[in-house]
Each structure stands twice: as structure tokens, then as C-alpha cells.
Amino acid sequence: MRRMMAVCNKELQAYFLSPTSYFAFAVYVLMTSLLFYSSFVYYQPSIVDYRLVLGDTLSMLLFVVPLLTMRLVAEEFRQGTDELLLTSPARVTEIIFGKYLASLAILVVLILCSLVYPFIMSFYGTLDMTTVWMSALGLLFLGGSMMAIGLFASTLSQHQMVSAVAGFIILLVLWMLDSFAGNTGSALQQWLDPFALTNRFDSFMKGVLSGPDILYYVTLSGVFLLLSIQIVERKRWR
Amino acid sequence: MLEVKQVSKVYEGQRGVHQLDFTMERGEIVGFLGPNGAGKTTTMRMITGYLHPTAGSILVDGVSVHEQGQRVRSKIGYLPETPPLYPDMTVQSYLKFVANLRDVPAREVKLRVSEMVSRLGLQGRERQMVRGLSKGYKQRLGLAGAIIHKPDLLVLDEPTSGLDPNQIIEIRDLIRELGQNHTVLLSTHILPEVSTLCNRMLIINQGQLVLDGSPQHFGSAMGDEFKVSIEVKATAEQLHNVLTPWEKVRSEVIQASDANTTKDTSSTSASATTVKMLLTGENSEDFREELFYLLSGAGLPILEMKKENLSLEQIFLKLTTTEATDTDANSADVDKVADAEMDQEDVSSDNDLSSISGTSLSPSTDASSHSRKGEDSK
Numbered sequence: 375m376r377r378m379m380a381v382c383n384k385e386l387q388a389y390f391l392s393p394t395s396y397f398a399f400a401v402y403v404l405m406t407s408l409l410f411y412s413s414f415v416y417y418q419p420s421i422v423d424y425r426l427v428l429g430d431t432l433s434m435l436l437f438v439v440p441l442l443t444m445r446l447v448a449e450e451f452r453q454g455t456d457e458l459l460l461t462s463p464a465r466v467t468e469i470i471f472g473k474y475l476a477s478l479a480i481l482v483v484l485i486l487c488s489l490v491y492p493f494i495m496s497f498y499g500t501l502d503m504t505t506v507w508m509s510a511l512g513l514l515f516l517g518g519s520m521m522a523i524g525l526f527a528s529t530l531s532q533h534q535m536v537s538a539v540a541g542f543i544i545l546l547v548l549w550m551l552d553s554f555a556g557n558t559g560s561a562l563q564q565w566l567d568p569f570a571l572t573n574r575f576d577s578f579m580k581g582v583l584s585g586p587d588i589l590y591y592v593t594l595s596g597v598f599l600l601l602s603i604q605i606v607e608r609k610r611w612r
Numbered sequence: 613m614l615e616v617k618q619v620s621k622v623y624e625g626q627r628g629v630h631q632l633d634f635t636m637e638r639g640e641i642v643g644f645l646g647p648n649g650a651g652k653t654t655t656m657r658m659i660t661g662y663l664h665p666t667a668g669s670i671l672v673d674g675v676s677v678h679e680q681g682q683r684v685r686s687k688i689g690y691l692p693e694t695p696p697l698y699p700d701m702t703v704q705s706y707l708k709f710v711a712n713l714r715d716v717p718a719r720e721v722k723l724r725v726s727e728m729v730s731r732l733g734l735q736g737r738e739r740q741m742v743r744g745l746s747k748g749y750k751q752r753l754g755l756a757g758a759i760i761h762k763p764d765l766l767v768l769d770e771p772t773s774g775l776d777p778n779q780i781i782e783i784r785d786l787i788r789e790l791g792q793n794h795t796v797l798l799s800t801h802i803l804p805e806v807s808t809l810c811n812r813m814l815i816i817n818q819g820q821l822v823l824d825g826s827p828q829h830f831g832s833a834m835g836d837e838f839k840v841s842i843e844v845k846a847t848a849e850q851l852h853n854v855l856t857p858w859e860k861v862r863s864e865v866i867q868a869s870d871a872n873t874t875k876d877t878s879s880t881s882a883s884a885t886t887v888k889m890l891l892t893g894e895n896s897e898d899f900r901e902e903l904f905y906l907l908s909g910a911g912l913p914i915l916e917m918k919k920e921n922l923s924l925e926q927i928f929l930k931l932t933t934t935e936a937t938d939t940d941a942n943s944a945d946v947d948k949v950a951d952a953e954m955d956q957e958d959v960s961s962d963n964d965l966s967s968i969s970g971t972s973l974s975p976s977t978d979a980s981s982h983s984r985k986g987e988d989s990k
Contacts, residue, residue, distance in 0.1 A: 380712035384698070384705075391700045458696035458757070461660040462713045463686035610664045612623070 377464040381472025382479075385446065389480055394534075398441035403487055406431040410491050422499030424492040424506050425579045428513075431488065432572065435520055436549060440541035442480055443524025444534045446473045447606065451532035456609070466607045470525070470599060477521040478514075485513050505581040512578025515591035516571065520545055522595035522602075529605040545571070613638045613795050614659065614765055619668035621654050621819075628654045630819040631668070636812075638764075641791040643806035644799040646816035647932050652799040653693060655816070656767050659797070660690040672765060686715050689763035689794075693770050695754025699743035703734055703753060706742055707760060714761035728756040732786070748779040755783070759790065766790060768798040772805065784809055803928060817932045838893035840900055841866070843916035844907060847885050854910045855891075861899060862892045886915060 389395045409430040414420050447470075450456040459469050492506045527541030528534075552563070552570035567573060571594075574587040614636040621628040629651040636642055646652050657663040659670055661681045670677040677684045698706060707725045716724050729738055732752040737745070745753065751771065759766065771787065772780045780802075787809060790796060800806060806813045815823040844851055848868045855863045867888040893899050900917060907914055 376718065377713050377715070380709055383712075384701070384709050387705065388698070388700055453696070453698070454692065454694050455696040455698060457657075457662055457690070457692045458710070459713070461662050461685055461688065461690045462710075463682050463715050464713055465682060610662065612663065 375468075377462070378468040378472040378475070381459075381464070381469050382475040385473050385476030386479060388445070389442075389476065392445065394441060394445060395480065398438045399484070399487070401441070402434055402438045402484060405434045405437075406488055406491070409434075410494075414491075414495065420498060422495050422501060424495060424501060424509060427491050427495075428488075428509050428579065432516075432575070433549075435517060436542065436545050438484070439517065439520040439524045439545065440527065440538040443477055443521055443528050443541060444538035445528070446477065446525050447528040447602070448530075448532050448534050448537040452534075456606075460606075460610065466603050470603050470606065474522060474525055474595075474599060477525060478518055481514065481517045481521055485510055485517070488513070502581070505579065508578050508581045508583065511583075512575050515578070515588060516575050519591045519594040519598070520571070522598040523548070526598040526602045526605075529602045613640075613673060614797070615671040615674075616655070616659065617669050617671070619655070619658060619665045619670060621651075621658060621663065622666045627819055629658070629665075629816075632816070632819070632821055634814060634821060634824060636765075636795055636797065638795050639791070640812055641787070641796045641798070641810045643810035643813040644797060644816065645803070645806060645813060645928060646799075650816045650932075651819040652816060653769055654819075656690070656769050656797070656799060659765075660688050660767050661685050662690075686761070687764045689758035689761065689766045691754050691758040691766075691768045691771060693773070695750050695757070697742045697750055697753060697757075699741065701742055702739050703729070703742065703745070704738040706753065707756060710757040711760050716761050724760055728760050732756045733782070748775050751775060751779070751783065755786070759794075762793075764795060766794045766796045768796065770799055770801060772800065772802065780805075815928065815931050822931045838895070838897060838899065839920040840891045840893075840903065841888065841916075841918050841920055842891065842903070842914055843886055843888045844912050844914055845886050846912040848887050850910075850912060851887050851889065854906065854912065855889075858906065860894050860897075861903075862894075864890045864892070866890055890920070 406427075410427050413427055413430050447456075450459060460466070489506075489510060492501055495501055523544050524537075524541040527544060528537040530540050531537050548569070548571045550570075551566050552573055568590070574590050577584040577587050616632055616634050619632045620630050632651075632655060644652050644655070654663065658665050659672075659677065661677045661684060664678055672684045672687055675684050698709075701709065704725060707728055708721060711721045711724055712718075729735055732755060734749065734752060734756065737749065742750070742753065751774070755768075755771065758768070768787070772783050775783060784805065787796060787798065791809075798809070812826050813823070814821060848865055852863075855861065865887060868885065891899075891903070900919070903917070904914060
């Protein structure tokens with residue numbers, strides 16, 4: 375546990391010192407505020423509903439998450455610091471979870487940033503606070519599983535850019551899964567639908583806390599974390 | 613303490629290490645030598661649990677590295693060839709991180725960090741970014757990270773590479789000090805380092821152990837005889853007359869300089885020539901005293917007398933090149949490596965093992981490397 379926290383702390387320090395994370399935050403805030411402007415301020419009459427803004431800004435995560443996770447493991451391989459981690463008493467599980475925990479902490483900061491928009495909206499009418507909080511929670515689950523995927527992509531290469539691109543592609547495929555099979559209603563489509571990343575988010579936006587949807591995100595994170603652990607562990611067998 | 617049993621490592625069809633077998637006792641400082649690509653780093657990585665062996669097992673205090681990795685790894689301190697540092701961390705935060713990672717008790721972390729800082733001479737740099745440290749300080753910081761949890765076994769991969777002579781001495785002193793409480797396995801390219809630091813050395817070549825023993829006893833271990841080189845003020849003929857009846861010593865003239873051939877006639881009489889000679893005893897018995905009286909009795913003054921040791925370079929060359937001559941393609945490379953290492957030796961401060969003429973080597977090994985060696989020593 376202490377070793378996991380040590381790794382987590384180290385990653386948080388790295389986040390606050392690395393220009394990439396500031397860049398990612400800047401991109402996220404810039405793009406979401408532009409979208410906020412276009413869907414709330416520019417589009418008249420303004421509708422005081424956070425979900426309209428959130429729906430638009432959601433896809434920004436696709437770009438920001440790989441930027442935030444690409445460094446996590448790839449950089450260790452590149453710097454040779456994996457030799458320190460893998461020869462320490464820490465288990466690979468602890469190392470990966472420590473890193474994941476740090477990325478979740480960053481995600482929370484990111485979500486807090488995006489809560490600025492409902493805060494601004496609340497001056498112009500009454501917001502349905504339940505949906506706001508539920509959306510934020512949904513964002514945590516969605517973003518959390520995306521972070522796990524990004525972390526997995528980071529174990530695939532020692533080059534950050536390769537990791538980022540790999541992460542982006544995996545996320546994009548999962549994101550678009552519901553529109554892949556083309557016409558809705560086909561058997562394949564019905565089979566693929568439940569696995570799409572964003573479909574599960576709708577229930578949160580409706581203010582519904584649904585067990586299967588939470589389970590989906592948790593399982594997705596779990597699977598990719600497990601894969602990450604396996605890939606790092608496999609390095610010992612090279 | 614450490615048992616390496618029949619360990620092999622195969623890299624995608626390519627053999628890294630083949631059936632390595634050795635043990636280390638508590639308190640030993642063992643030097644690990646070998647040409648580049650011999651498998652030193654691979655072996656060290658397997659001992660520290662970074663790599664798993666393809667076959668065989670490694671036990672630390674009777675516990676398998678492979679099966680109970682976590683338990684074993686907490687007993688090992690490891691400094692890889694390039695110290696594993698995070699450029700964006702400060703010296704202090706790095707040490708704190710490593711201490712936490714390596715299970716230093718929480719309440720001791722602060723104490724241990726400051727202890728390491730002062731022990732490795734990092735004072736005043738606690739808040740400096742690792743990125744800005746010089747190579748020597750990075751090496752020290754890496755070493756600090758490797759010993760912060762007081763490991764039983766310390767594995768150091770070329771701890772002195774890339775350091776200046778002063779730093780090398782400091783790091784060596786530190787390793788010697790560490791060797792009092794820890795068991796140390798260190799690999800190096802600098803051969804004299806082994807004889808000054810280690811009480812045992814292992815030479816590995818092409819993934820196989822070719823020698824295991826103490827560097828001090830290598831002369832005899834290699835079937836060596838007692839050798840003395842002398843310079844005598846006499847003609848070669850005079851000296852020959854005196855030494856030939858003396859049966860227990862074989863003599864061989866290295867250089868005979870005749871004063872008459874030089875232009876300088878003012879200071880020398882006709883008989884003033886000097887002869888340099890290499891004398892080899894039948895066994896390891898010291899015959900220097902006897903030699904002194906023999907020559908002084910004959911009225912031949914000894915100008916210089918020096919006991920010759922079979923130097924580590926020669927042992928190293930002998931072991932690693934004869935192995936390599938089996939595969940001709942490699943032998944050139946190995947020679948090159950050995951040469952490079954000898955160059956490196958000049959940088960180091962120890963010259964107690966200054967190389968001697970290649971002719972002193974036993975005739976059983978291949979001639980090419982020796983003539984090369986002879987050139988070097990000139």
C-alpha cells in the first residue's frame with residue numbers, strides 16, 4: 375500500500391511538473407469553453423441545462439486522455455527507471471495501480487474544471503443539480519476507464535507519441551463502436567452496442583445510477599489494468 | 613548468501629548466458645569481469661529479479677528470486693549501468709520515493725534520506741533537480757538509492773564508469789566501506805579495480821564462467837613461476853657465464869645495450885654496457901637474494917631488479933581470447949575490447965599492476981594477442 379502511494383505521489387509530482395499535462399489541460403479548457411460558448415451563450419435562447427454542454431464537450435476526452443496517460447509507463451521504459459521499479463520489492467500490481475490512482479486524481483481535477491460551466495449557468499436559471507452531480511460522477515467513471523485504456527497503451531511502447539496514438543485509436547474504436555456496423559438494428563449492431571463507451575454514459579446524464587453501467591466502466595478499467603500489469607510483468611521474460 | 617545454479621538465459625534464439633554456476637558468501641566483494649556482451653548485465657539483471665532466467669534458479673539466502681521475488685528483492689540493492697533517476701525530481705524527493713518504494717520504515721525515511729545525502733556527499737544539492745546533476749553526482753545518487761534500505765546483497769553494474777579519477781577513488785572507498793556490512797557483486801571494465809576492491813573475481817566470456825578465484829592468487833592459479841627482470845651493468849657474455857651454471861633459473865635477454873655503439877664516449881669505459889634480462893625460476897620460490905649475491909660476487913652491479921606479476925590484463929586476455937579463437941570472427945572484437953580496456957586503465961589511479969612485456973606469458977596461449985600486448989607495453 376505504501377509503495378503504491380509512493381508511486382502515486384511520484385506520478386502526481388511528475389504531472390505537475392510536466393508541460394504535457396498543462397498543455398492537455400489548456401486544450402481541454404479551451405475547447406470546452408468554446409463549445410460552452412457556442413451552445414450556451416451564442417445559441418439563443420439559452421437553455422439552462424448542463425447536459426447539453428456536456429454532451430458536446432465529452433468527445434474532448436478522446437484527445438486529452440491519451441495526452442495525460444502516454445507518459446505513465448512509456449517514460450519509465452525510455453529512461454530505464456523500470457529497472458528501479460521492477461527490482462524494488464513493489465509488485466507490478468502496486469506500480470500500475472499507483473500510476474492509475476495518480477491519473478484518477480488528475481481526472482478529478484479535470485472534472486472540477488468542467489464544473490465551472492454549470493456554475494456559470496446557475497446564475498441564469500435553476501439547474502437540475504441532481505443531473506449535474508450525476509453527470510460529474512458519470513464523467514469520473516467514463517474518464518476512469520479511458521485513463522485505464524490510456525495507461526494500457528502506455529505500456530505498449532517506450533515512445534510517448536506511439537503510446538498516445540495507440541491510446542487514441544483504442545479509445546476511438548470503443549467510442550465509435552455503436553456506429554460501426556452502419557444501419558441500426560442489425561444483429562451485429564445490437565451485439566456491439568452495449569460495449570460502446572458513450573452509450574453507458576446516457577444513464578448518468580439522465581440522473582440514473584444504474585448498476586450495469588457502473589459495472590461496465592469498472593470492468594473495462596479492470597480489464598485494461600490487468601492487461602497493463604501482464605504486459606509489464608512480461609518484460610521480465612524477454 | 614547468493615547461489616546461482618545452472619542459470620541460462622536465451623534471447624530470441626540468441627544465447628545470453630549459458631549454465632552459469634557460482635555462489636557468494638556473506639561479506640564477500642566479488643568482481644565480475646568480461647568483455648562487452650559477455651552477459652554480465654544479463655546475469656545481474658537476473659539476480660536482481662529484473663529478468664527471469666530461461667533455465668536454472670537463483671537463490672538469495674535460500675529463497676528463490678523467481679518464486680518469491682518480492683521477499684528477495686527487498687534484500688537486494690541494485691545500481692544499473694545507467695542510474696535509474698527521474699530528471700524532474702529533486703535529489704531529496706527522489707531518495708524519499710526510493711525509500712518508500714523499498715520498504716524503509718515510515719518513521720525512518722527522513723533520517724535515512726539525510727544519512728544518504730551526507731554519506732554520499734550530496735549536501736547542498738538536496739533541492740537541486742536531478743536533471744542538472746553532473747554524471748558523478750548522478751552516479752552517487754543512484755548508489756544512494758541502491759543502499760538506502762540497507763540491503764544484504766548489493767549488485768553494482770559498472771559503478772565507476774564515466775567518472776573522473778577522483779570520483780572513482782571516492783566511489784571505490786565507499787564500496788570498500790559498504791563491503792564491510794554488505795555482500796557486494798560489482799561488474800567493471802577497469803581491471804585494476806578488481807584487485808584493489810575485490811576479494812574474489814569471476815571472469816565471464818560468451819555467457820560462460822571461465823574463471824573464479826581471488827585476484828591476489830592468480831599468478832599461482834595460472835601455473836605461474838617466479839619471475840624477475842633485472843638490469844645489470846655487464847656484457848651479455850659476462851652475464852651469460854655467471855648465470856648459465858645456475859640451473860634453477862632460466863634466463864632470457866630482453867635488451868642488451870652496448871655503450872660503445874653510442875657516441876657518448878666520455879663517461880663510459882669500454883666494458884660499461886648494460887643488459888636487461890628476464891629470469892624465470894623453476895617454481896614459485898623467491899630467488900632474488902641469491903641472485904644479488906651471485907652477481908655481486910661476480911662483480912656485476914645490479915642496476916635494477918623487479919619482481920614481475922602476471923597482470924590481470926594478461927589473465928583476462930588469456931581467458932577471453934583463447935575462448936574466442938574457437939570462433940575466429942569474434943577474436944578480433946575481443947582483442948579490440950581488451951585494448952580499449954587497457955586504455956581505460958590509464959585513466960584509473962592504480963598502477964600497481966602495470967603491464968609487463970608480453971614475453972613473460974606461458975607459451976600455451978595464442979601468439980597474436982601476446983605480440984599485441986607487447987606492443988602495448990612499449
